[in-house]
């Protein structure tokens with residue numbers, strides 16, 4: 804039996820008594836949890852943010868921000884140290900056990916790397932990261948067995964690239980980034 808929730812549209816529990824969505828919980832005796840990501844999204848859309856620059860140093864193994872793309876508005880995670888010491892650079896969180904990250908919604912304006920040059924998108928959602936440059940060149944980076952091993956698209960082939968990357972630091976500029984907020988355990 805599947806009953807859609809009249810409040811949020813998600814499905815009710817199997818016995819049709821309450822909504823399964825923990826941010827809604829219609830019909831439940833428990834109060835709904837706050838969807839902090841959604842709350843931050845609304846605040847960002849209403850109030851905007853400030854231009855900001857962050858660096859990303861890949862940690863590989865799928866621990867990196869899953870997608871960086873020019874024009875993309877999303878919630879991004881950062882190392883908390885920046886908030887405590889403003890002399891430190893704002894740096895993308897990479898999932899190491901270093902405390903809860905800080906979250907902020909923002910819109911990416913540019914992605915730069917010293918050797919790749921201007922980049923349009925980096926898809927780090929799998930264990931081979933995909934990099935597409937502004938000029939259309941495409942690269943694939945191994946992120947698991949030999950992290951940093953680089954392949955370059957030529958037609959339908961992906962031969963190993965002759966480029967040697969000395970420093971994997973990327974610089975990401977935001978046209979707008981909201982104030983950073985420590986993440987809650989449930990968000």
Ligand SMILES: [Zn+2]
Pocket residue numbers: 808809810811812813822823824827828829
């Ligand atoms: Zn619901």
